[in-house]
Amino acid sequence: MAHRFFKYCIGLAGIVALSSFFVPEQAIASQLFPEVVLSSEEEAGDALKNDVVCLDISQGDIYISSEGYSREDDGTLTAFEGVYRISGNSREDYGIYILDGIHTVILDDLTIDQRTLRQCCPMIVGEDCDLTLYLHGDNVLFAGAGYSGLVVRDGASVDIQGFGLGSIALMAYPENTGEGLVGTSAIDVEEDACIQYPETIGDEDEIDIYTGDNRLSPERACTYNEEPYLQITYSVSHRCTVLSPEADCTHSQYCLECGREVRGKTPHIIGSAATCTEGATCSVCGETVGDALGHRGVWKLDQVSGNGRYRREVMICTVCHETLYRTVDTGENK
Ligand SMILES: [Zn+2]
Ligand SMILES: [Zn+2]
Ligand SMILES: [Zn+2]
Incomplete structure (x- = not known):
């Protein structure tokens, strides 16, 4: 668990910002421009930026900083500047922590359900971070006692976008600590932080927002005034046009806007042919493909x-x- 986050006080003041909606121009613009495939020259110079990394929450905490990511607090950093695609299912206290920088994160059928736990939060966006959050499939962020489903720290900005069909359900778990009631709103937006999601972006596109009490054990909840449950559902047309480098036998090709896998890995390309004692090798990745042929002749x-x-x-x-x-x-x- 990220202890470094809990030294921040729990802000309840910024919830007001939830009511600000806007229209995502990017979603509309992407449908007007032709397909862009990043060239291999761009790939060489900008490999870290034009990539998608897939992380599974069931393997532990995810820390994202401007330099890359790690799976432990102050753990080994993997240098990365591209798009994060986070999926998996966890009922542990594992969370997603955006430490600093500007990031694009895709939640892809992600479930973090901490309702049986205390003092933990599925996702915290650190001070002054700028996060664009894309939704794929159905995502769940249910907090442990005393927290919101999503915390947006002082000065941070979160923009929730949907491409295709996507939803997110966020739930807080209000708890009365000695210092008062905490974890009262689905999203905790601290002072000078902001969160945005579109109300509607066109005739064919639908955005549904539900709020209300949908707690697992309402009898354990204290009295509160805020909305502890929020669900945002998108049904938005989207064409994948900004793509990562072409797929080969080592990696798939992704849409860099919504994170969808556009083309899966291709078969290996036979470089050197199989011999009596060794299988053929792939000219791209060098992997051995198939078995050796065996010697031939008459005993x-x-x-x-x-x-x-x-x-x-x-x-x-x-x-x-x-x-x-x-x-x-x-x-x-x-
Ligand atoms: Zn896409
Ligand atoms: Zn290969
Ligand atoms: Zn031979």
Whole structure:
């Protein structure tokens, strides 16, 4: 769990910002422009930015900073500047922590359900971070006691976007601590922070927003005035046009806007052909593909021993010309 986050006080003041809606121009613009596939030159210079990394919450906490990501607090950092696609299912206290910087994160059928726990939060966006959150499939962020489903720290900005069909259900778990009631709103927006999601962006597109009490055990909840449950559902037309480099045998191609896998990995391309002793290798990734062919030729009698019981045979491979021997036990003495 990210202890560094809990030193921040729990802000309840900024919830007002929830009521501000806007129209995402980017979603509309992406449908007007032709498909853009990043060239290999761009890929070489900008490899970290034009990529999508897939992380599974069931493997532990996810820390995202401007330099990359790690799976432990102050753990080994993997340098990365591209799009994060987070999926999986967790009922542990694992969370997503945006530490600093500007990021695009796709939630893809992600469930973080902490309702049986205390003092933990599924997702915290740190101070002054700028996060664009895309929704794919159905996503759930249910907090442990004393927290909101999503916390947006002082000065941070979160923009929730939907591409295609996507939803997010957020739930707070209000708890009365000695210092008062905390975890009262589905999204906790601290002072000078803001959160945005569109009310509607066109005739065919639908955005549904539900609020209300949908708690697992309402009897455990204290008295509160805020809305502890919020669901945002998108049904938005989207064409994937800004794509990561072409798929090959080592990686898939993704839409860099919505994170969808546009083309899966391709088959290996045979570089060097299979030989008698080694399988073929892929010219792209170097992996061995398929089995060795085996030597070919005719075994001929070379020598007899053990009173005629053992036959040593010899073969010269017609392909590689290697000389091979084998001993055959005929099982009978002559
Ligand atoms: Zn897309
Ligand atoms: Zn390959
Ligand atoms: Zn051979």
